[in-house]
Amino acid sequence: MRNFIRALRFAWPFRFRLAASICFAILAAALWSLNFTAIYPILKIFGTNQNLQSWVDTSIDQCQLGIDARVKEIAVLRDGLKTFEELKDENPKKETLKRRQQAQITRVETELKTAQDEIYRYHVAKKFIDSYCPVDRFQTLLAVLLIVIVGVALRGCFEFWQESLVGDVVNRCLFRIRNLFFRRCVHLDVSNFGEVGTHELMPRFISDVDTMGGGMKTIYGKVIAEPLKALACISVAAWINWQLTLLCLVLVPFALYVLTRFGRTMKRATKKMLEGMSSMYKILQEVFQGIRIVKAFAREPRERRRFHKATRDHLYKAQWVITLDAMTSPIIELMTVVAVAGVFLMGAYIVLEKPTRIFGIAISDQGLEPETLLQLYALLAAAADPVRRLSNVYTRIQSGFAAAERIFSYLDREPKIQANAEAPVLERHQTDIEFRNVCFSYSPGQVLLEGIDLHIKHGEIVAFVGKNGCGKTSLLNLLPRFFDPDHGTIFIDGVDIRQVNLRSLRKQIAIVTQDMFLFDDTIFNNIAYAHPRATKEQVEAAARKAQAHEFIMSDLPNGYDTLVGNEGKKLSGGQRQRICLARAFLAEPTILILDEFTSQNDPEAEVDLHRTMHELRHNRTILLITHRPHTLEVADRIVVLEEGRVAATGTHAELMRTCPAYQRLHDVQQKRLVA
Ligand SMILES: Nc1ncnc2c1ncn2[C@@H]1O[C@H](COP(=O)(O)OP(=O)(O)O)[C@@H](O)[C@H]1O
Ligand SMILES: [Mg+2]
Structure with missing residues (x-):
């Protein structure tokens, strides 16, 4: 509810349009009641032999x-x-x-x-x-009909303007909300994305925003326009005979009660349906992304069953929403008919028996004319139509509530890692890195890194080794503050990285991640990602350094303009890795983090890359994660991680002498190479 109101407030900049739409709604309502009031003169003309x-x-x-x-x-x-x-x-x-x-x-x-x-x-x-x-009586009739037709036409125009204005305003609101939502999501912590995954987020941008928009359209459109129509008719009816009109309105609280009950059920149902949609998205995303694995293991039937189950689940939930939505109209209609029939009986009694009071209420001093009574019915029936149209309003709005809750629960998330926009900028010169007593865990109680103390001097090449899952990637992810340590501090040049401007910190660091992510764009744009204004020469130089230039020019059909396909799937793993490397080089970082960056490359490319490392090291610090013995030789120092702690640091030779953990790792690697 509160969240939905927040969504409605997004319309504030468009308030004048909304005001105009309300004016049109009032005009339409007036014409609506006028059209039905025309019944009286027509009946009069037929009922009496007079003009x-x-x-x-x-x-x-x-x-x-x-x-x-x-x-x-x-x-x-x-x-x-x-x-x-x-x-x-x-x-x-x-x-x-x-x-x-x-x-x-x-x-x-x-x-x-x-x-x-x-x-x-x-x-x-x-x-x-x-x-x-x-x-002439016939001419009078003609005139009345003409007025009715013109009235209907005018009303149509007003309704059209009203509805299109409301639609326009709501679409603009949704536009703003989507963009704000995206902005907030991009600023969320990396850990948020690990928890919920994109399949949770994507439907929020699409179906949830649409459902919320439906609720907003209902509020700004129907909720304003239809009651106005009913009100106009009821006012005229009350002017003719307020006692009978009042009797008709007795059912209103009852109708409200029924609608409220329906609305609550509807809100729950919609929430479930939207959740079902999320699980559908999840399967879609997983299967399409991992289509090679699915096919390679011939698991299509399993995925088909999984998707079938999810869609069936969604189908049931959607059916329930439809059932609720469809049920409200007939129920409301029935109630209105009962109300009108009750009043009709009463009126007929008054016309036929000419009493002056019913239930102690004075009805009319001289009974009612049949024409007046029919006119009254016409107006009440005309009031019933907007009420019928209002019947699914409540359920729509409740759906909007449910969607708004899902959207705003995200909008309200604050990133734990603050951007520190006001904080001092991290200067680009020296980059001594110090980890001081750093502890880190992904989930409370499950300590991954413990008491890490490390000092890395500017210009050093440091390699991190350790078993899979011992936390190498996690440790280096602390540097660009994808996560913050639970305890301890990381200093760059003696400055706590939590105290500096986050953008300036990240601008100093370039990462080649393990997953080698590329955008579905050209090679050129992928390399220039960190530096959108880079010239062709700069991009080519970076590609040369990363040993990518050659294969780009010789193997790819359009050179630097080749599209790499979704997530770079059109390239080989080694090619992708080198493009990622070029991207990192072009960013000219002072700290370069390379996570298993040679894992996919052939020995020849690897040797060339080592030469590049030596060229690059002059004005930057390079941190590597690798298992390759050759790559380890490039490093000035090797840090061995074991069970979340630094087991030893030193050169290859030193570690071979002193560190059993390192010896084990090295032996395994050697055996693999020989085999
Ligand atoms: N985003 C995450 N959320 C929770 N646990 C994670 C996350 N990333 C990694 N882990 C866990 O942390 C451990 C260390 O992972 P990682 O640092 O990637 O290891 P390494 O790079 O040394 O192979 C693994 O056991 C993994 O299960
Ligand atoms: Mg790793």
């Missing part, structure tokens, strides 16, 4: 008669009052009689007043009818 002019004259005459009679009655009553006043004071009945007489006088006086009002209205009507209305 409008003579009808007004007779009505005025009748009214005048009534007035005269009442004036006389009042005179007689006053005389009676006088006689009562002349009675002796001792007479016990005097006061009672006087009071009764006075009450009668007041009643007749009110009647006189109503009759006078009525005759005034007839006089006004007469003036209008005499000067504008045709004398």
